[in-house]
Amino acid sequence: MTSVRMPGELRRQIFEAARAAHPAECCGLLVGAREGQQFRIAALHPARNLSADARRFEIDPRDQVAAQRHARDQGTAVVGCYHSHPDGQALPSMADRAGAGEDNFLWLIAGGDALNAFVYSRGVFTGADWVMSSA
Numbered sequence: 001m002t003s004v005r006m007p008g009e010l011r012r013q014i015f016e017a018a019r020a021a022h023p024a025e026c027c028g029l030l031v032g033a034r035e036g037q038q039f040r041i042a043a044l045h046p047a048r049n050l051s052a053d054a055r056r057f058e059i060d061p062r063d064q065v066a067a068q069r070h071a072r073d074q075g076t077a078v079v080g081c082y083h084s085h086p087d088g089q090a091l092p093s094m095a096d097r098a099g100a101g102e103d104n105f106l107w108l109i110a111g112g113d114a115l116n117a118f119v120y121s122r123g124v125f126t127g128a129d130w131v132m133s134s135a
């Protein structure tokens with residue numbers, strides 16, 4: 001079973017970014033560690049959304065490179081990404097399915113009051129369970 005641990009503060013930051021970006025999508029990268037099916041998120045790395053279409057997102061490659069450098073410096077890795085759905089649906093969209101590429105990559109999608117976690121692998125998004133942590 002896939003599980004995700006993330007401090008509550010980071011969850012609040014994602015919802016804040018979603019509100020700030022509305023009606024477009026916010027996006028960013030998740031820095032942390034993956035051990036087997038367990039993801040631990042230690043930090044967010046907000047990214048510019050290059051997409052001109054409000055119904056999708058495209059992470060600025062410069063932010064991706066910066067996130068990877070930051071993660072490496074900390075002895076961690078970029079293990080996933082997050083973005084928001086202004087229409088309130090916290091589920092992978094057709095655009096997400098078309099844009100996903102990296103296997104075993106964690107996707108957090110904020111929509112309405114929900115923040116859902118999915119792992120992308122071999123063309124399929126599979127739901128993951130939250131393990132809340134305060135630190």
Ligand SMILES: [Zn+2]
Nearest residue numbers: 083085093096
């Ligand atoms: Zn999406």
